[in-house]
Amino acid sequence: MTTIIETNSANTYSENGIVYPSSNVMLDLVNLKKVYPTPNGEYIVLEDLNLQIMKEEFLTIIGHSGCGKTTMLSMIAGLNNISDGTISVLGKHIVGPGPDRGVIFQSPSLMPWMTGLQNVLLGVNKVFPHASKSQRIEIAKYYLQKVGLENSFNKKATELSQGMQQRVGIARAFAIKPQVLLLDEPFGMLDSLTRGELQDILIEIWNKEKITAVMITHDVDEAIFLADRVVMMTSGPKAKIGDILNINFERPRTRKSVLEHDDYYKYRKHLIDFLEH
């Protein structure tokens, strides 16, 4: 393991010798621990997990199934209790879930009795209570257009395909203008063609909005294509961060340019070596 992460003081933070001012830190996980009680004693899922995520950074997390990636993400989202340690957003410790952290779930999780537009509005209404009704509809429609659903505003969620539903999920997450976007294998249930399409849509919106994003994935190519840094987690129990890989491709990226880049296979080999070691 070549990466050293240390949080030496409140003002600065260094990684691989590069020093960042702490004001650039969006999301800070310090000594994070998660314990599940079982009949045979405590099961420690995560322990001593430290990670800092910069503003406007796209971070992907890769690791074996059951290593605690999703647990970590849902702790950041506030949906899962923290056993020990802290998580802070812009220096403030989080308490429970909130719209400052948007989540795109693995299943689209749309309310099936609502239309696509209503699903997006559900969040928009909450986050922009002082906007007029037509303004809120404008916001929702804007993001639905961004994900390519301009013709399906009023379709019921059940009438949309899985891929279309996940597009609504993306629109819903961006429309509430979160500080941090958390993505839990959002494309895991889709076929590879649809997955590629949605990756393009996601990265296109992200290029515009530059919301700090943390995404879990199983797909090595997806991890490289989207990320500024790829975090590799060790297998549980007591999972922690095994390695971090910086992806130095320029943005905006295209799939073609990434695939043709000289470093691509180097990165890919690095990740696969880690997963198979």
Add this chain to the structure above:
Amino acid sequence: MKQSLTLGKVTKFIGIAGLLETIKDLFTGNLDKEDFKNFLRKVIMPLASVFLFFAVWYFGAKSLHDIEADRLIKKALVEQGPAEAEKVRACIESGEKTCQPNSLPSPAQVWGAYQTLLADHYVIRADKKAFIEKTAVLNAKRVANGEAAIVYTGRPSFVDQIFTSIITVFAGFLLALFIAVPIGIIIGLSETLRSSVNWLIQIFKPVSPVVWFLLVFMIVKTFAKNSDADSAFIICFISVGLCSMWATLVNTAMGVSSVDKDYINVAKVLKLGPMQKIFKVILPSSLPLIFTGLRITLSVAWMVLIAIELLAQSPGLGSFVWEEFQNGANDSNSKIIAAMFVIGIIGFMLDRIMLTIQKMVSFNKNDGI
């Protein structure tokens, strides 16, 4: 959007659309050989089952009738001698109504009873109309003088009794709805409440309608002592409501407590307030289960109504059946069976209405019901 009520919609509603379509195809020559299996399944088999049903009924009734007739003749032979026995035999064979033995009526007898009941209804209706016309002037005078108007107090016809029963069942159903749905939502939302009242639900759910009736009677008696209200009707519909509400209560609580975790997570992430969470997420997602409960409630209500009316002497189908049984006239048995079919068909229609509503609120159209 205006929707016209077409034959197609009606038949689809009661579930025989396929049958009529196929019969139509048969007559218009649209039926090709591939459809023959379909034709067999959708037309021949249902018709055969209807035919079989009536055949079993007819022959069953006939043999029961013969056994009873033999008994009558033998009894006459023993008690009054061969001459009298021969007279009884002749009387039975002549088909004379008054000397038929009292046994399971045949389909024809039931049809006859049904027509008698209808004819009786028209007689009573005419009678009632004449009464109202006759007393119109007098009543106007009485009302003007501040006295109570004279109302028709003749016996209700079979059709009147059907309507009384339907009104009672709807009153009971609404009572069940207004009690069970809110309580179901409240206990569904709170795990603590759910476990603390669970014993109560488990104990009261299987209580028989008769006992519910007695319980309601004990309570309503106290309140209704000096009131003019129709206490039989009140007792009836409250018992029906209390007896049938459990399915809705349990289903509502289950629907509310088992909302998909993903939806709850979305609500949490969006930090929806408690009211928004209940009305925008929890209730819509549990609506299908609530309506499944309501559908069971309505069919249970209709089923127990007959027993409860019988006890309460409320002028509905239940007491009609009981009175006919007590009456023991020649056509009483036939009337009971006629009432049985009416009860069954109305129950079937009520269930279909609920099923249609249930399908309308179900957001997942693929859900098999």
